[in-house]
Amino acid sequence: MLISMTGHGSASDTFDWGMARLDIYSVNSRYQNIAVRCPKELYALEYPIREELKDRFKRGKLTVSLYASFAPDLKTARINGDVLENYFEELMSIHGRLKLLEEIQLEILLDLPGVLEQPEVCVFDIYDKVVEDTLSVLNEALSKWNEMRRIEGDHIASFIIQTIDKYEILIANIEKEWDNAFRDELEELKRKISLLLPGKIQEDETSHFDGVALLADKWDIKEEITRSKSHIIKFRETLNSPSSEGKKLDFLLQEMLREINTIASKVKNAQIRWYVVEGKCLLEQIREHVQNVE
Template sequence: TVGGALDRLIDMREREGRHLAECVAEYLQSFEALLGRMALRWEERRDVALGEHRKKLSTLLGDCLTDLDRNRVAQEIAILADKWDISEEIVRSGGHIRQFRSIADGASSEGRKLDFLIQEMNREVNTMGSKTADEEFRWMVVEAKNLLEKIREQIQNVE
């Protein structure tokens, strides 16, 4: 009967929806864990990178700097360090994850809002990638982008 066919269709769509939600949750959890590893890697590498830049500048400039010049170089290094800092992107990504979960767990998940949040997370990850030359960190960026793409593909099926 038509009623039976509709009931089976509804059951099938509910099962598919549950499976979709499980996949997205798993990918999002993996992304969140990776984000934590990226933050740790950044913390490990930040001071090393600053030390390397200080050493290079000292070698290049040698004894030709006055104390005033040395203070200016220290200021410039501090400015560069701020430009390299990815903590803001990490924090914003965490906020996007919480917002994503809130929308996804709601009574009516909205695919467009979820897609927008994935775009925002991608922007944050791209910015992090552009701020570091660390090879291991860059591989983490690629992995993060792959996870976000998997989530995006799944939420394309959300109505």
């Protein structure tokens, strides 16, 4: 199973205290990266949202934006009657001592410290309820986000399966071509040694063939072909594992690229070298898609 790192999910709901909407976006990243954006009055929700997200994905850059609007009664500042009364009584006392004729206007007192309680105080009173409701909206958004990532992951898996099948056929073609080319390469090596050391060969033919075998081992690609086959099997097993294993697939691709590059460095056969070019292109195509997988 593959899950894409790229996705989007959005959800909203209305509650007694107001409305909450959450938007989730994710893009590729080598590591887990979480960014939470909350309104100023709800900045304290960043921690519970972040904690809820940590175990929901392995890697990727995830951005969560919270938008909220509060019910009218929470937006309205409240008058603290006790504070207002204390201000009024003190002003009346001063008013009497100074024998002032003007009446005291209560609306003037509203700007004095402590008379009006700002909406943030009211939100704090229902903070636990706001957190609970916001996390319920978050879970709905995460569900949509994950669904989109799974669908995208299925598309990626379909492409990778087709491409790895082509690569397996290509490795089989390299093996078949090498079976035919190996004898010619070996005979050519013998001929070159014979030209360089004609006298030595008649004197010690055994050493001659030992040298040929030693040199042949350095340009024989049978081991690389065998390892390439083994990597393909392991790659398919990882691709079909119950969880998305993007990093493991990426490491396997590095090993597969190493083997195909070694084949290119060893052989001179034109057809095999062309197969190598095709193989590297296929592996790079797979790697581009795997780098988008969680």
